[in-house]
Amino acid sequence: MTLEPKRASCRTAMAVYTEVSDEDLNTFIAQYALGGVLSCKGIAEGVENSNYLLVTETGPYILTLYEKRTRRDDLPFFLGLMEHLAEKGVGCPVPLHGNDGEALRELCGRPAVLVTFLNGMWPRRIDPYHCAALGEAMGTMHKAGADFAMKRPNDLSVAGWRPLFDACSARAHEVRPGLAEALERELDTLEARWPAEGTLPVGVIHADLFPDNVFFRGRTLSGLIDFYFACTDVLVYDLAICLNAWCFEPDGAFNATKARLMLSSYRKVRPLSDEELAALPLLARGSALRFLLTRLYDLLNHPPGAFVKPKNPLEYWNKLRFHQQVSGLGAYGLE
Ligand SMILES: Nc1ncnc2c1ncn2[C@@H]1O[C@H](COP(=O)(O)OP(=O)(O)OP(=O)(O)O)[C@@H](O)[C@H]1O
């Protein structure tokens, strides 16, 4: 294998937290049968981990260095899940195994993995056909995950929200007057009404299926990425997350046509019970609160000068208020 240290230099970009030297990269790559490194460039998108587009003589790959919020103990679940789903035909990155058979190794003191490159682009403007394709892909993913043996509790479900709220409440008024009081009331309601364990079907959910994690080639969905919040939870909660992430227009209006398309194409793959449908408005509130709280936390704890721009928590305040006033499934385009 020929290595080209000079050209292997990993150039960094905005959301790359860890810089990789040529020497470290070449030692790392020598553990795989991928040929020499042609280029390695930091990817600006993404806020959680450091990602590089690494091109070797055998093609493009994604090199991910896991930063502090991704727990090392969770990595076997995420990597095992991607392998399991890919084996079942779900379009997603597959971790590469090195010459020693291992997929998870270390680079610059961080856990690091190489995964296959997924072709496609995430949609910058959401059209109804995107939502239909997403519903079908999510139903397929949920079915494919049904026999995945590993479990991982969702630490960002209802039990995880109060500690996040407590960490933010004293300064929430800086973002919006009265926000802490309103969030506390919502938290009380959700804690009291959240579906008890065993009442709704549970399985592997992606839990962060935002547009930037769903790739399309033309009008065809080519795959899903970023499984680093995936967990074992109520399946229909994944749909609730996507109602929020995909079905609101930039002006804040909810688009019931997009919601109907997403839900109906999901149901063609995996039918939803009456109980699951009935839970949807409450789960959508919960999902809105979850992203509101994580964004609020990130905004309030944003180091000055950090290059990642925090996302707007108030976008999710507006979404939460929409679901609070929903009186039936008609709001989501269903009868
Ligand atoms: N397997 C892949 N194939 C092609 N591109 C990828 C792949 N994985 C990641 N990328 C690219 O890297 C970017 C960031 O990846 P990812 O979303 O996993 O990062 P992250 O830091 O976990 O971000 P976040 O959690 O904020 O979405 C993606 O938007 C995409 O451009």
Ligand SMILES: N[C@@H](CCO)C(=O)O
């Ligand atoms: N998708 C999340 C951030 C990354 O997990 C959000 O938009 O708040």
